[in-house]
Amino acid sequence: MTLLAINDLDVSIGATRVLDGLSLSLDAGEILGVVGESGSGKTMTALAIAGLLPARARLSGDIVLDGVQLSGASQEELCKLRGRDIGIVFQEPMTALNPVMTIGSQVAETVRIHRGVTRREAMQLARETLDRVGLPAANFSLNRYPHNLSGGQRQRVAIAIAIVLKPKLLIADEPTTALDVTTQAAILTLLERLVDEDGVGLILVTHDLAVVAQTADRTVVMKDGAIVEQGNIAAVFRNPGNSYVKKLLQNVTHVPTRSPSRKIGDTPVLEVKNVVREYPAPRHLFGKGKPVRAVNDVSLQLFANENVGLVGESGCGKSTLLRTILGLEQPQSGEIRVFGKRFPADQAEEMRALRRQIQVVFQDPFGTFDPRWRVSQLIAENFHLFDSPPGMAEGRRKIDEILERVGMKSSDADRYPHEFSGGQRQRIAIARALVTEPAIIALDEAVSALDVSIKARILDLLTELSDRLGVAYLFVTHDLSVVRSITDRVLVMKDGAIVEEGPTADVFSNPEHRYTKQLLSAVPNLDRALANRLVVSSQND
């Protein structure tokens, strides 16, 4: 039976039309995956259903939930529905909970607003619901505060708030994007279980096609505020009728082609020997606790022209290790050598020469540039590393050359970073790293924030640069698909130590460490998910 029917929904904000003629339906007990790239309108769809669009938005068309017309309903009517009939889970578990309220009272709050029950009864229901989402009373008392829960646990609390009144419709907007793969797998399993148990209809908004393929029953693919294709997972993903969907699927499984003539050198350009990095423990009332060891006796080598992946979940110490390698933090013990020379070097001149050899591209394309500087200035910042910085004309020529090399125009040099898209900014960041002609580029989650099609193009660019210029890459990432598609060798890091190391193909096909196996099985995999579906559907036939 149809739970939610959306018919010809248009939404505009100012002069921009953000949703255009959207029609979809959802049955009770069904999971609908809404996928698309940033700006496709998938979040707007979720907000429109929940009546949470910005005040300036204008909406027309029908949104009918279980016989009740939602479009045109007043905020008071919507307030009664939200929480009771519609539960919502947002992306960022770190900010979705109120830090000064206990988790129990946050779950109970929804109950008390919608049912005039006593605090004791509401707390009772909160307890039952937290048990259901996998936060048992033994470890997760109602009196705990969000700050000492992990991201996955917070997301479970957010889900508990959304489902405490057994809503008919649950909307989850990128509920696992901010989480690690193993946590993501657990949260998706939880959502599936809740849908089965309560018969709730779930709208799962995500950019990750593999997550949808694995979890959802049906999918809606969006682009520029409109639906380009919808239907059963197997039908849409196996035989996409639309060229955009085809392209999207190709980009997900995209593997850049490597030059056959590429040869990995046999002398290490970067050596990390027994590096330990500790942070002082948070101060107690009486003295200090044990220091936190973020990087525990790590050694690694990177050879000329080699692409190495360093994978691990958040908090495993990979970012700290990267910052230590870059000389931004001092290790407590151990040493780092670049071209056999101690790094950081004591002598300023030698240090500049070594810094020219090791450069970095950061994760956030929006935070990696000083917003007040022009692109030419940003790239020229690294001229600081030359013993005799190039003059105006010479510098400009270098900048133009490097911009063209990363697929930008020389006229882009005079623009500000905010005028570019995320993918373009990442190209500029690569240009900035390349301008000193380094032998090593460290990439800190450099493609994680990008949409799949842009990610595929950036990976192509990186491969081409590596093949042509012989740059060695150290990919620090949690994204195993990137590591698989581009690296020669992979290091798996857990709790500050490297637990497994080997050629990428070997580690992926035959993981040895228990943690690596766990990690690999948790990654949503499009092909595997579709294959499983085929098995299930043929069994049902």
Added chain:
Amino acid sequence: MTNLEATNRQSGGDPHNSTAVAAQPNKMAIGFRIGLFLAATVVAAALISFVWTPYEVAAIDIASKLLPPSVVHPFGTDHFGRDVLSMIMVGAQNSLAVALVAVGIGAGIGAPLGLLAAARGGLPGEAIMRTNDVIFAFPSLLMAVMITAVYGPGAINAIIAIGLFNIPVFARVTRGAALSLWTREYILAARVAGKSSMLISVQHILPNLMGLLVVQIAIQFALAVVAEAGLSYLGLGAQPPMPSWGRMLSEAQTMIGFAPWLAIFPGLAIMILVFGFGLIGDGLNDRLDPRMKRVR
């Protein structure tokens, strides 16, 4: 990344800048213009008074004392028959000069100290900030009274006293904002480019704090005008015969029943100057941000 988040990140990349402002550029521009107009009026009055005033400021004319506002004396006259408009014009010089130099001292010393404290951290940073706390611990006007009482009343000592108390304000504001900037990836990138912390402070941190500092300068300027008026009111600012708005207010208070214009006009002058600089501060904050250009 979702739609909403993308817009948020683009516009919210900086702590001192909001989408609400971006959405109403016209409103802000109007406020800025009003602020400019008000401040320009006062500045113009001060500049004109160097070459011309309607009457000689110190000229005593007992015959025409306590005249209400009229065509001859637009703002009336005081108990010595001096023209109030002329006194306010000359008094503006005093207010502006004291506030300008005092805030200059505060920003010129405080902001670099704040940058240093943020860049160095550790012992030097702590030393700077704890010294700040000590200065903060004394009520500023009381301390200013003490300084002027010890070293004698007068405009110069008022400037030093007010300037001294602006230093920790600027140091604290600068350090707080600078600390949050130091964690940005573009600062890490600059460090990877081998730049020293001093160079990064000057090239990256300071320009990104300018909006914040300009707003703070405008606020502190307004506060300095009020502080100067307060010191003059107590007789510790500029000394007679140099007119000052604060002293005019204090002299007017015994006559407020029958000559209210003596209090109203200096009071209005202070208000216009303070309000004008407040609006300018807000407007400049938006204008100095290059990302706002795409909205305009």
